[in-house]
Amino acid sequence: MSPPAVPADLSALLARIALRERAAFEPLYRATCAHLLGVAFRILNDRDRAEEVLQEAFMNVWHNAGSYRPDVATPMTWLINIVRNKAIDTLRSGKTERASTVALDDEAMAVAGDAALEPQRLLDDGLTKARIDGCMATLNPSQRQALALAYYRGMVHTDIAVALNAPVGTAKAWVRRGLDRLKDCLQAAGVGA
Amino acid sequence: MNYLQPERLDRLAREYVLGTLSGRARRRFERVLAASPAASMAVGTWQERFSVLAASVPPMQPREAAWHGLEQRLFPAPRQQPGGLGAWLGRLLSARSLGGALAGVLLCLAVLRLQPGLAGLEPTSEALPQSYVGLLSDAAGRPAVLASSLRHGHQLTVKLLQPVVVPADRVAQLWALPRDGSAPFPVGTVPDHGSATLSLPDSSEKLFFNVTRLAVTLEVAPAMAGASPGGPFVLIGPCVKLW
Numbered sequence: 001m002s003p004p005a006v007p008a009d010l011s012a013l014l015a016r017i018a019l020r021e022r023a024a025f026e027p028l029y030r031a032t033c034a035h036l037l038g039v040a041f042r043i044l045n046d047r048d049r050a051e052e053v054l055q056e057a058f059m060n061v062w063h064n065a066g067s068y069r070p071d072v073a074t075p076m077t078w079l080i081n082i083v084r085n086k087a088i089d090t091l092r093s094g095k096t097e098r099a100s101t102v103a104l105d106d107e108a109m110a111v112a113g114d115a116a117l118e119p120q121r122l123l124d125d126g127l128t129k130a131r132i133d134g135c136m137a138t139l140n141p142s143q144r145q146a147l148a149l150a151y152y153r154g155m156v157h158t159d160i161a162v163a164l165n166a167p168v169g170t171a172k173a174w175v176r177r178g179l180d181r182l183k184d185c186l187q188a189a190g191v192g193a
Numbered sequence: 194m195n196y197l198q199p200e201r202l203d204r205l206a207r208e209y210v211l212g213t214l215s216g217r218a219r220r221r222f223e224r225v226l227a228a229s230p231a232a233s234m235a236v237g238t239w240q241e242r243f244s245v246l247a248a249s250v251p252p253m254q255p256r257e258a259a260w261h262g263l264e265q266r267l268f269p270a271p272r273q274q275p276g277g278l279g280a281w282l283g284r285l286l287s288a289r290s291l292g293g294a295l296a297g298v299l300l301c302l303a304v305l306r307l308q309p310g311l312a313g314l315e316p317t318s319e320a321l322p323q324s325y326v327g328l329l330s331d332a333a334g335r336p337a338v339l340a341s342s343l344r345h346g347h348q349l350t351v352k353l354l355q356p357v358v359v360p361a362d363r364v365a366q367l368w369a370l371p372r373d374g375s376a377p378f379p380v381g382t383v384p385d386h387g388s389a390t391l392s393l394p395d396s397s398e399k400l401f402f403n404v405t406r407l408a409v410t411l412e413v414a415p416a417m418a419g420a421s422p423g424g425p426f427v428l429i430g431p432c433v434k435l436w
Contacts, residue, residue, distance in 0.1 A: 042250055050253075073241060151212075179211070
């Protein structure tokens with residue numbers, strides 16, 4: 001599971017929320033909001049928008065907790081997916097301008113400052129934590145960068161092509177190659193088979 | 194195109210979860226996903242794989258205002274005691290505040306009839322036209338939807354007084370509840386904010402003559418004639434004759 005040692009039993013909280021038990025809602029929010037806001041913020045690069053997405057995601061959780069399937073995904077994975085989808089929709093609906101026009105508060109500066117490097121670093125950290133960094137090292141830097149920009153920044157193939165100065169077809173191939181390798185490495189490591 | 198061929202499904206699922214599936218293709222796949230357990234499983238598998246990448250994202254504590262805003266949006270009423278006497282009192286209170294809100298609207302209309310100058314209506318000294326007016330409130334008694342229709346008109350105008358939370362896979366269905374307690378009949382769907390004009394299958398007079406209340410349920414699809422509500426009334430309120 002993504003954040004280490006979450007004390008609350010998120011599955012039990014989700015089950016209670018599905019039964020409209022309000023007392024279960026705040027503990028779920030408190031246990032997961034910081035990680036989820038981090039995910040939304042990486043994509044939107046705007047704290048206000050990210051918090052708005054977080055709110056919308058949790059409204060969705062309140063209304064649709066009954067559709068959570070423990071046999072398909074862990075609670076945190078399910079929640080991350082809701083937040084990422086909302087953040088990606090917000091990003092693509094043009095409601096958020098990216099780094100060039102965002103208000104430059106401290107956090108935005110921190111992200112804008114190494115916009116190109118940060119996703120790469122997050123990817124490296126994630127792969128190291130999962131102990132598949134060695135296996136993933138067979139990807140070339142462009143393939144890794146394409147995967148990192150898609151996942152952490154919510155970029156589509158055309159954005160990646162521009163960011164990495166490559167034709168769209170090449171960007172697509174890089175992403176595909178990265179995904180194939182990720183699947184192989186995780187299967188070899190016995191993670192997320 | 195067969196979305197469910199396993200290799201194709203896997204490719205779509207991973208690009209969907211990653212986010213590189215975009216635009217119409219993304220929306221199409223979401224529809225497949227809603228109907229196909231195989232697609233859900235493929236997506237779930239990729240979500241778990243990507244959780245390895247999510248693990249390295251630094252947490253960021255939301256401001257407390259985010260929680261308060263969320264609470265406000267989901268549970269706008271002050272907390273009510275659950276169950277028993279508390280719940281009964283809650284219902285009584287909401288019925289009272291609902292009546293109060295309706296009285297407020299009627300008072301405004303009465304004042305405008307008597308003192309049109311207050312709203313800059315001097316040129317029209319006519320009374321307000323004969324109409325049916327409904328005011329729907331939420332469970333906390335807050336007015337949420339104002340519905341109005343000319344007595345002999347074939348349109349119903351709905352105005353949202355506050356946004357209504359409608360999940361993405363639901364529609365807000367408006368129902369008319371007859372005085373004699375017979376089955377509610379569907380009127381149309383209501384947007385989650387702003388206003389809308391609904392076309393009526395007959396004149397207001399014929400449809401609403403015996404209707405004393407209007408209500409909204411959340412349905413998976415707009416109700417057809419003859420259908421009955423598929424869920425609880427999330428909004429309800431009186432429907433009155435304005436003449």
